Amino acid sequence: MTKTKSSMKTKRHVLARVDEIKPGERRVVEVDGREIGVFNLNGEFYALLNYCPHRAGPLCHGRVRPLVTAENVTQVAYEREGEILKCPWHQWEFDIKTGQALFDARLRVKSYRVGVEAGEVVIYA
Numbered sequence: 001m002t003k004t005k006s007s008m009k010t011k012r013h014v015l016a017r018v019d020e021i022k023p024g025e026r027r028v029v030e031v032d033g034r035e036i037g038v039f040n041l042n043g044e045f046y047a048l049l050n051y052c053p054h055r056a057g058p059l060c061h062g063r064v065r066p067l068v069t070a071e072n073v074t075q076v077a078y079e080r081e082g083e084i085l086k087c088p089w090h091q092w093e094f095d096i097k098t099g100q101a102l103f104d105a106r107l108r109v110k111s112y113r114v115g116v117e118a119g120e121v122v123i124y125a
């Protein structure tokens with residue numbers, strides 16, 4: 001019998017102790033054959049599949065950047081420091097908190113529910 005999305009069960013996985021992934025750090029781990037990047041943004045944890053929807057690049061190994069906005073070419077602003085992930089292959093950018101691509105609302109990388117339980121970072125994937 002072939003597994004369908006709706007028949008796949010979400011399981012709890014312990015990834016690390018909280019103090020092993022400090023604010024501003026990330027860790028890429030393997031969970032049931034999938035590579036998942038776990039990011040600590042100021043004490044809140046977020047998890048994304050390490051698979052860029054553009055051309056399957058190793059997204060979670062990319063640079064973490066602020067959101068860059070501009071009223072015009074002379075007024076550039078940097079917001080949400082450390083919350084934007086830039087794919088190392090072709091520089092597409094994604095919101096670490098949601099997996100949403102910045103330039104196209106129809107694109108996103110898969111994200112996972114992650115949290116802290118009894119001092120451990122856990123993911124449901």
Ligand code: FES
Nearest residue numbers: 052055057087090
């Ligand atoms: S593979 Fe990620 S931007 Fe192309």
